[in-house]
Amino acid sequence: MPLERAQGPSSSVAISVPMELTRDRMLKEGARPAIIITGATSGIGKEIARLATLEDSFLLLIDERHRQLDELVAELTAQGARATGLAVDPARTDALQSIEHVLAEHDLYCDVLVNNGARALFGPAAGLATSEQISLIDLNVRGLAELTLRFVPEMVMRGRGGVINVGSIAGYMLGANMAVYAASKAFVNSFTVALATELAHTGVSVTCIAPGLGIRQFLQGSSSAPAWLLNVIPPPNAFDAALAAWLAFKTGQHVVIPKLTIRLVVIASRLLRESMLLRFLGALQPPAERA
Secondary structure: OOEEEOOOOOOOOOOOOOOOOOHHHHOOOOOEEEEEEEOOOOHHHHHHHHHHOOOOOEEEEEOOOHHHHHHHHHHHHHOOOOEEEEEOOOOOOOHHHHHHHHHHHOOEEEEEEEEOOOOOOOOOHHHOOHHHHHHHHHHHHHHHHHHHHHHHHHHHHHOOOEEEEEOOHHHHOOOOOOHHHHHHHHHHHHHHHHHHHHOOOOOOEEEEEOOOHHHHHHHHOOOOOOHHHHHHOOOOOHHHHHHHHHHHHHOOOOEEOOOHHHHHHHHHHHHOOHHHHHHHHHHOOOHHHHO
8 A cells, every 4th residue: 555645734421422423424335444553653553553454444554754654554565454654743733634634535434543653751841842842742642632532423423443542651650850741641541541431331442551661761761760670660562562452452441551560660659659759750860960
């Protein structure tokens, strides 16, 4: 398949679907289900794309890295999958329009949405470029929410489909020296669980996977991080995380935190007093190290 290029720069609660989403449009005869994956060329997104080849669905892979996207589409189609790529940054304001265009062109509808696209920044918020931090919010928060809110009403109308959002254990912590990143992942974690509760009994599955990849990156970049702490946070294994997320999604689980040690870190962060946790995280990157 050719690579597409983007053009231009609770269960008791009734679910209300926007009036403009008519049943004729949602159930268009001949339209095929698609699995849309953002951040498809790396990490969990790439491994979910490989797992999704076992499904009888078209794969729409989204990433701004053209060459890697071409290679992944070629890999998956060589295995018999039906797939195409869209080279666009999901943080762009016109990204949704580009995705809609590809869906219409291929006569597809979004059956499963995997929001893996994300950025991470580590360092004191006052010392990082404001534009970079706003760009992170655009991708990690606004882009994820926009795609989810666009496609979920259609899923509800069909009574099938779902969303996998890639959060982080950073979202359960007070993220000194990763304030914007941790806050963005706190949004993902909270938004996903709340949405899953709202959509209970609609036939739509919503799952959040909260791996420890971002936290380990943060610790590896800090000369103050003790070796024992790096041993506690295991090295990231994208395949294991993707498999855990996919199985959780298929079985209707709302949250999955892979690895026992990562789950223990989350529990410990919730038990520690706020002041103690902030001092601990702040100490991992002293001011002299950030100059």
